[in-house]
Amino acid sequence: MSDKSHDPNQMTGAAMIVRALIDHGVTDIFGYPGGAVLPIYDEIFQQSEVQHILVRHEQGAGHAAEGYARSTGKPGVALVTSGPGATNMVTPLTDALMDSIPLVCISGQVPTHLIGNDAFQECDTVGITRPCTKHNWLVRDVNDLAKVLHEAFYVATTGRPGPVLVDVPKDVQFATGTYHPPRKSDVHRSYAPRVKGDATQIRKAVSLLAGAKRPVIYSGGGVINSGPEATKLLRELVEVTGFPITSTLMGLGAYPASGKNWLGMLGMHGTYEANMTMHDCDVMLCVGARFDDRITGRVDAFSPNSKKIHIDIDPSSINKNIRVDVPIIGDCGNILGDILQVFKAEAKKPDVKTWWQQIAQWRARNSLYYKKSNDVILPQHAIQSLFELTRGKDTYITTEVGQHQMWAAQFYGFEEPHRWMTSGGLGTMGYGLPAAIGVQVAHPDSLVIDIAGDASVQMTMQEMSTAVQYELPIKIFILNNHYMGMVRQWQQLLHGNRLSHSYSEALPDFVKLAEAYGGVGLQVTKPGDLEGAIKEMISVKRPVLFDCRVAALENCFPMIPSGKAHNEMLLPEQANDEATAKAFAGGKALV
Amino acid sequence: MNQPASAYFIEERHDPNETHTLAVLVQNEPGVLARVIGLFSGRGYNIESLTVSETESQTHLSRITIVTTGTPMVIQQIKHQLDRMIPVYQVVDMTQTKRSIERELAMVKVRGQGEHRVEALRLADAFRARVIDATTESFVFEITGNTDKINQFIDLMRPLGLVEVSRTGVAAIGRGPEGM
Numbered sequence: 001m002s003d004k005s006h007d008p009n010q011m012t013g014a015a016m017i018v019r020a021l022i023d024h025g026v027t028d029i030f031g032y033p034g035g036a037v038l039p040i041y042d043e044i045f046q047q048s049e050v051q052h053i054l055v056r057h058e059q060g061a062g063h064a065a066e067g068y069a070r071s072t073g074k075p076g077v078a079l080v081t082s083g084p085g086a087t088n089m090v091t092p093l094t095d096a097l098m099d100s101i102p103l104v105c106i107s108g109q110v111p112t113h114l115i116g117n118d119a120f121q122e123c124d125t126v127g128i129t130r131p132c133t134k135h136n137w138l139v140r141d142v143n144d145l146a147k148v149l150h151e152a153f154y155v156a157t158t159g160r161p162g163p164v165l166v167d168v169p170k171d172v173q174f175a176t177g178t179y180h181p182p183r184k185s186d187v188h189r190s191y192a193p194r195v196k197g198d199a200t201q202i203r204k205a206v207s208l209l210a211g212a213k214r215p216v217i218y219s220g221g222g223v224i225n226s227g228p229e230a231t232k233l234l235r236e237l238v239e240v241t242g243f244p245i246t247s248t249l250m251g252l253g254a255y256p257a258s259g260k261n262w263l264g265m266l267g268m269h270g271t272y273e274a275n276m277t278m279h280d281c282d283v284m285l286c287v288g289a290r291f292d293d294r295i296t297g298r299v300d301a302f303s304p305n306s307k308k309i310h311i312d313i314d315p316s317s318i319n320k321n322i323r324v325d326v327p328i329i330g331d332c333g334n335i336l337g338d339i340l341q342v343f344k345a346e347a348k349k350p351d352v353k354t355w356w357q358q359i360a361q362w363r364a365r366n367s368l369y370y371k372k373s374n375d376v377i378l379p380q381h382a383i384q385s386l387f388e389l390t391r392g393k394d395t396y397i398t399t400e401v402g403q404h405q406m407w408a409a410q411f412y413g414f415e416e417p418h419r420w421m422t423s424g425g426l427g428t429m430g431y432g433l434p435a436a437i438g439v440q441v442a443h444p445d446s447l448v449i450d451i452a453g454d455a456s457v458q459m460t461m462q463e464m465s466t467a468v469q470y471e472l473p474i475k476i477f478i479l480n481n482h483y484m485g486m487v488r489q490w491q492q493l494l495h496g497n498r499l500s501h502s503y504s505e506a507l508p509d510f511v512k513l514a515e516a517y518g519g520v521g522l523q524v525t526k527p528g529d530l531e532g533a534i535k536e537m538i539s540v541k542r543p544v545l546f547d548c549r550v551a552a553l554e555n556c557f558p559m560i561p562s563g564k565a566h567n568e569m570l571l572p573e574q575a576n577d578e579a580t581a582k583a584f585a586g587g588k589a590l591v
Numbered sequence: 592m593n594q595p596a597s598a599y600f601i602e603e604r605h606d607p608n609e610t611h612t613l614a615v616l617v618q619n620e621p622g623v624l625a626r627v628i629g630l631f632s633g634r635g636y637n638i639e640s641l642t643v644s645e646t647e648s649q650t651h652l653s654r655i656t657i658v659t660t661g662t663p664m665v666i667q668q669i670k671h672q673l674d675r676m677i678p679v680y681q682v683v684d685m686t687q688t689k690r691s692i693e694r695e696l697a698m699v700k701v702r703g704q705g706e707h708r709v710e711a712l713r714l715a716d717a718f719r720a721r722v723i724d725a726t727t728e729s730f731v732f733e734i735t736g737n738t739d740k741i742n743q744f745i746d747l748m749r750p751l752g753l754v755e756v757s758r759t760g761v762a763a764i765g766r767g768p769e770g771m
Contacts, residue, residue: 126622127625130622130625130626130629131629131630131633134677135676135677138621138622155677160675188618188677188678189680190617190618190677190678190679190680190681191677293599314671314675315671315674315675316668316671316672316674316675318671319664319667319668320664320668323664562599
């Protein structure tokens with residue numbers, strides 16, 4: 001024993017956790033203390049390399065870690081206690097799983113001898129989080145802890161990224177064991193995600209692309225997850241081929257919104273030109289996206305006449321919703337590099353001039369049209385003003401979920417990846433405010449704005465307190481229409497305008513609320529005051545709740561009604577009651 | 592067909608279902624079976640039969656044999672979803688290889704006297720079932736074979752006084768000299 005007492009790798013489980021964080025380059029974690037993690041908090045107290053951000057609810061810690069991860073490309077880390085601490089993490093873990101966000105959650109657990117005893121603040125954390133993590137571990141022996149922590153970081157950040165959870169009983173945190181730095185053998189031999197694409201498939205893809213008459217590139221969040229190289233290569237591929245490009249909600253920013261080949265977002269609330277291009281194309285190159293049901297619309301009428309190439313690192317994404325002709329499994333960046341190389345060597349730029357003429361006709365329909373007003377602020381106008389006034393600034397945008405999210409995606413132009421944090425797959429209301437906190441922690445000098453709705457923002461409003469405590473000058477830009485707007489829109493379109501529980505009764509006074517938290521409250525009701533108020537918001541170096549009162553009954557168009565195909569979009573100028581009722585045939589009549 | 596008012600497109604699929612036997616090699620660690628079963632229940636896949644045991648104790652490898660049904664697209668999904676689980680080494684579709692042997696073991700208890708008892712014993716002999724327990728009014732037969740053979744044997748025992756059945760579920764292995 002005596003010779004071991006000088007071994008620097010001998011330490012308690014709690015110390016190992018902090019040490020592993022440092023070894024993995026973690027500088028900031030988000031968490032909330034409790035009985036089963038006190039030894040870890042004691043270690044955090046006695047060091048200064050890892051900064052801990054105290055949230056007000058564990059869900060906030062999870063979303064903050066997600067925002068941190070998405071804006072940096074590094075894993076986000078959350079630390080929570082057993083029982084309710086762990087169950088409160090279920091939403092962010094699921095959110096991160098759906099959107100492929102690398103997240104490492106460390107949860108405390110009751111001592112091993114009490115597991116299964118219904119002890120105080122006990123729950124079956126690994127059981128509960130099994131379907132909402134990429135993998136999880138319960139560590140019963142302190143000598144396994146270092147290996148598991150290193151494996152956790154590896155699994156979270158490689159292959160298709162995702163959330164992982166390590167559950168550490170309190171006695172394991174107290175026990176002393178041997179730590180080792182990360183090494184390759186820490187990882188399951190069975191886990192080896194494929195990075196390089198198959199050469200034959202890549203050749204097939206290139207020959208399809210080279211022969212395309214009506215091509216489209218459809219990119220997704222995978223390009224952003226793959227890293228800066230993938231973004232660069234995607235842009236180069238668009239340049240070299242001259243093909244039009246659209247993107248999913250998650251993929252915005254990989255190709256710049258100001259780029260000449262940009263069609264706008266596709267899918268349910270995508271642009272007319274993007275969806276029509278998808279529908280009528282003859283060759284589709286899907287890069288790092290997964291043919292989600294918000295993208296495809298009616299599956300059996302999805303892009304019926306195209307050959308489809310699908311690049312994805314997750315083999316289970318292939319042929320899940322849509323049958324593809326040329327699947328290529330591997331990392332987007334790697335495969336895009338190979339495709340470009342073969343294309344440049346063997347193919348010449350296809351002639352797609354007539355295709356672009358067709359696209360120009362669709363574009364001329366101006367599907368994002370809305371009618372401005374001098375009396376009331378239109379939500380689209382609010383986002384456009386926000387975009388204009390933050391253009392060229394070092395800005396990060398997060399959102400909540402609903403109409404405001406779709407308007408943000410439609411009207412805010414993203415030029416770079418990692419600038420857009422939104423809950424896509426899970427659609428988590430309450431994501432944006434804590435995510436903004438995570439982003440601001442990672443980028444203290446940048447402008448971080450949460451585009452929010454009046455309903456969503458109240459779900460995690462308590463994190464204003466976190467922002468104030470850590471002097472994080474996040475801007476909460478609330479499009480306040482007094483409704484759960486997207487719920488109301490669906491009720492109007494599909495449920496006979498019976499607005500069941502979608503009105504935001506008894507809204508707080510957001511200005512006073514901001515002040516109560518120690519932040520700044522701003523309110524604007526008139527279009528003429530909007531610009532000045534946004535400028536003021538930007539210049540304030542404190543957390544701001546911006547209560548932007550917008551037209552209450554504005555709806556989000558264009559839209560693919562459910563059960564319809566891409567070429568059956570409902571455009572804003574057609575969205576009168578009669579046309580809408582017809583488009584939603586089978587739905588209830590509209591009032 | 593009119594769509595009901597829904598935020599989701601409700602699609603009817605008419606692809607015929609297929610039955611496949613999958614051999615899954617996994618790290619034998621706590622919770623691994625729960626992960627596999629959870630995947631099936633969570634994603635709405637069927638389990639017709641499931642057999643699991645450690646097969647290589649030194650390397651802590653277990654082999655899970657799953658018989659499942661689904662459309663070809665669903666079967667492909669099941670394989671991919673299994674394969675991406677961290678402790679899963681390999682997934683082999685034994686049905687697709689068309690070169691596999693499947694066996695199941697059943698213990699069948701039959702109670703009866705006189706003619707029925709003699710008939711049960713004679714059928715057992717024809718099916719190469721062994722008697723592993725006997726009293727003056729009952730037998731327990733042990734029978735090995737593919738699922739159809741066992742089903743057939745059990746059906747024959749029913750009128751002869753079938754009391755209960757215990758089955759292992761299907762285990763499968765590939766023909767020829769090569770391993771998985």
